[in-house]
Structure formats: structure tokens, C-alpha cells
Amino acid sequence: MKDEWMTCEEVAELEGISVRAVQARCARKTLPCKKIGGVWKINRLEYEHQKGKFLVTQKKQILKSENSTVKSALVFANAKGGVGKTTLSVVTADKLSLLGYKVLLVDMDPQGNATTFAGLQPYRGTGRPGNGEYKEALHDVLLGQVFELFGMENKIRTRDAIYPARGFYVLPTDNRAERIKYWLLDNAHAFSTGMDLYNVWTEHFPFLLKNALKEVEKDFDFFIIDTPPEMGWATTNAMMCATDIVIPIELGNFEVAGLEMVFTFIDQCAVKNPKLKILGIVISRYGPHRSRLDIDLEDQLRKHEIWGPFVFQTIIYRTLLVREATNAYKSVFEYWRKGMSRDSLQSLDEFTDELIMKLILNNKGLDNIEAGEKL
Known part of the structure; x- marks a missing residue:
């Protein structure tokens, strides 16, 4: 020490x-x-x-569950790209791990940006990968679930594809994950009728990730799931095993209007996953200078009859900190350089504090945290 x-x-x-x-x-x-x-x-x-090197104070009380079952499977989702889903998912994993929780970050986006931000790179050689490298990934795990579904041997277990990052663990992904959704088409000849193919696609494929994570759910306190910018197959899989959803949004007329599609998609997923809840909408990539339009759009969003009650009080501001920390493969809470303002970290720290408090208040049945405990 x-x-x-x-x-x-x-x-x-x-x-x-x-x-x-x-x-x-x-x-x-x-x-x-x-x-x-x-x-x-x-x-x-x-x-x-x-x-500003560490905004997470060591004097904060670490909230722990009496059991090791996952408290929350938290999904960051939006149909639009570039709104901060990946950044916030990795930042949240960093913050929860700093508070003493065991966290698994699941990268469902075939672009693999969350995997890269966490400091992992694909292993190109043979044998065992070294530190900061991965060999088996999400593609292998989900394909193993497909094999089990059809009575074939699953050679890759979920634990085989989980790698340590800085303080938390990662189930990485790369562009191979994009091929999973085409597996049924590639093997359509094996089905007797089109209805059999349809039933597998609608009743089994949406639950591949959920079934895969059952193997490790007692090993972690939180699952943090990053999703691609679409409301398609990968995001559906994330929703089927999720308990809570955070929707990052950049202020703009098209972005705000697109919330209706996101809410409709979540409602459809909740039919098959009754535990699914919207934790909140967070305004991200804000500023650095507030225009009159920004103020009006924020006010419109907060006063909206449906969406308003879900909006986080905290706003995530644009900052070079995230870009620099990503390039350095470091946590934003640990990366620092001379001349950087403490305020560049403040909104991220306040957001994760607010998120954790919402989890505690909204998910009383997920853990044994007493209502009187505070951060």
C-alpha cells in the first residue's frame, strides 16, 4: 500500500x-x-x-449483496450510432469495479469498440493469448449455444471467452459476431419446413446470450452490455437477458424523435422478458458550449409526458479525456495528463453515481442492499 x-x-x-x-x-x-x-x-x-486523478473517493460505502447472483444486467442501447453507448458502458464498468463490484462487460457490437476501449486486442498467433489479447470471443460462445440447440457438441464454454481487463472482465467480440444471424440461412436445408426455421429464429435465437450468461451469473455482481446502433438481432439478445436499460441520446430533432422507435422496441422485448425496465435516458455528447437550441431541446425532452420522467439529471459533456483515455487503453478515472481540467471527469463521475442510485432504488428485488445505505 x-x-x-x-x-x-x-x-x-x-x-x-x-x-x-x-x-x-x-x-x-x-x-x-x-x-x-x-x-x-x-x-x-x-x-x-x-x-482529478481519482474522482471515486475511497470513503464511499461499497454496496454489496449478500449473495453473488447478478444484481443487474444493464444494457446501453439506441438505434442511432455515435451517442455514447460504448463510452458509457465501459465507464460504468470501470466505476463499478472501482467500488469493489465484480463486473462483466459484454460487447455485443461487431465493431468491437468496447473490447478495444477495455484494452483487449485479438490474438493472431497459435497457442495461448498473452495479456491484453483474446482468442475465443462472443462469436464462439453464441455458436456453441446454437450447437447445443441442435444437439451438437459445444466445445467453447462461456468461461473460455472471458478475459480480465483493468479491474473488470470482458466477453469480447469482433466482426465474426455479425455472421451468427446468418447461420440459419446457411443451414436452411436442414429444416423440414419454413415454419420450423421461423420458430427457431423467433423462439430460440433471441435467447442465445441469456443462456450463455447463465453459466457465469453467480460469478459477477453486474453484467454491462454494449449494443450495436440498431434494434436488430444483437440488441434483441441483449434485451432478453437485461434487467435495466439506459438510452444515451444526443440532443437533436431526429434523435429525440427516434426515441419513440426505441421505446416501442423495448415494449416488444418486454413481452418475452417481463424483468426488462428502462432505467433512464441520458443526454450525452453535450456542448462544450450550450446553444439556445440545446437548451430548448433539453427542456422539451425533460417536459415530455412519456420520456421526461426517465431523463437523468446528469448531462455527459464532450471531452477530450475519453478520446485520450481510449487511445491509451486506460480508464477515464485513472488517465491523466498535465493541464487537464478536473471538470472533464466530473460529469462522468456524477452520471455513474446517479446510475448506481437508480439501480438501488429501482431494483430492490435484485439484491439485499438496505434502503438506508447511501453512496
Whole structure:
């Protein structure tokens, strides 16, 4: 464990300045410090919070369930791309893992961006993959479920395709996952009638992911599922095993109007999955400067008779932090560089806090958390 107190030399090395400059800041009380034995010492935890390196305070109470069954299978979904689904799914996995939960991030988007953001790359060689590489992926797991469905041997178990990332685990994906939905067409000759083919597609294929995750549901507190920008086969699979849905949205007339299609799709999925609930709508990729149109659209969304009650109070602002952290394959809560504002992290931290509180309030039956416990 790191020492509670830092020396002026440590801070000077971290910030690339002189020791004398750090001592001067201590004398002006602009650093969380005090003199110990006649030498300035800086409180490590308060310094890191001040610099914005860690916005997740260690003093927060970790909310834990008495059992190890998954509390929530949380899906980020929207028919439109570029609204922040992948970013928020990975950020949420990072935050929950920092709070001490066991989290599995499931990447359902064949683009594999959540997999990349989590720091995993496909293994191109033979034998066992190394750190930060994956071999088996979502495609192999779901194909194994298809084989089981038709009485064939499943050689890839779900656990075989789960890899450790920074603090959480990942079920990765790549463009091979796109081929799963064409499997029935490729093997249509094996069915006696078109009705048999249709029944398999509508009654069994939507539950492939749910059946696959049953194998590991007692190993994790949360499933976080990133979905592609469509309301198709992959998103349907995510909905069938979900308990909660978050809909990221960028403010715009077309985007707001598209919510009706998303809500209709969720209603259709809820017929087969009664546990499915909308946790909320989060406004993302906002700003950095608020225009009159942004203010009007936000006000329109919050006052809407149907959608208004679901809108998160927190707004996710545009920031270079996410792009830089992605390029560095690091958590946004740990990535930092000189000159970056603490405010660039604030909205992401506030969003995840609000999300966790909504999960606690909306899913009382999922865990044994007492109503009186607070973050």
C-alpha cells in the first residue's frame, strides 16, 4: 500500500516542476499538506482528488449483496450510432469495479469498440493469448449455444471467452459476431419446413446470450452490455437477458424523435422478458458550449409526458479525456495528463453515481442492499 504522505520531491517529479515550486505552493496552502518533522508532506489521497486523478473517493460505502447472483444486467442501447453507448458502458464498468463490484462487460457490437476501449486486442498467433489479447470471443460462445440447440457438441464454454481487463472482465467480440444471424440461412436445408426455421429464429435465437450468461451469473455482481446502433438481432439478445436499460441520446430533432422507435422496441422485448425496465435516458455528447437550441431541446425532452420522467439529471459533456483515455487503453478515472481540467471527469463521475442510485432504488428485488445505505 502506498504511504499516506508524499514528499515534495515526489510531487515535483509527477508534475515536472522544481522542488522549490512545490514547497512554495505548500507555504501558500494551495496543496493539502502539513509540516511533519520540519518537512512539508502532502496528503496523497487529497492530492489525487485535487488533481482529478481519482474522482471515486475511497470513503464511499461499497454496496454489496449478500449473495453473488447478478444484481443487474444493464444494457446501453439506441438505434442511432455515435451517442455514447460504448463510452458509457465501459465507464460504468470501470466505476463499478472501482467500488469493489465484480463486473462483466459484454460487447455485443461487431465493431468491437468496447473490447478495444477495455484494452483487449485479438490474438493472431497459435497457442495461448498473452495479456491484453483474446482468442475465443462472443462469436464462439453464441455458436456453441446454437450447437447445443441442435444437439451438437459445444466445445467453447462461456468461461473460455472471458478475459480480465483493468479491474473488470470482458466477453469480447469482433466482426465474426455479425455472421451468427446468418447461420440459419446457411443451414436452411436442414429444416423440414419454413415454419420450423421461423420458430427457431423467433423462439430460440433471441435467447442465445441469456443462456450463455447463465453459466457465469453467480460469478459477477453486474453484467454491462454494449449494443450495436440498431434494434436488430444483437440488441434483441441483449434485451432478453437485461434487467435495466439506459438510452444515451444526443440532443437533436431526429434523435429525440427516434426515441419513440426505441421505446416501442423495448415494449416488444418486454413481452418475452417481463424483468426488462428502462432505467433512464441520458443526454450525452453535450456542448462544450450550450446553444439556445440545446437548451430548448433539453427542456422539451425533460417536459415530455412519456420520456421526461426517465431523463437523468446528469448531462455527459464532450471531452477530450475519453478520446485520450481510449487511445491509451486506460480508464477515464485513472488517465491523466498535465493541464487537464478536473471538470472533464466530473460529469462522468456524477452520471455513474446517479446510475448506481437508480439501480438501488429501482431494483430492490435484485439484491439485499438496505434502503438506508447511501453512496
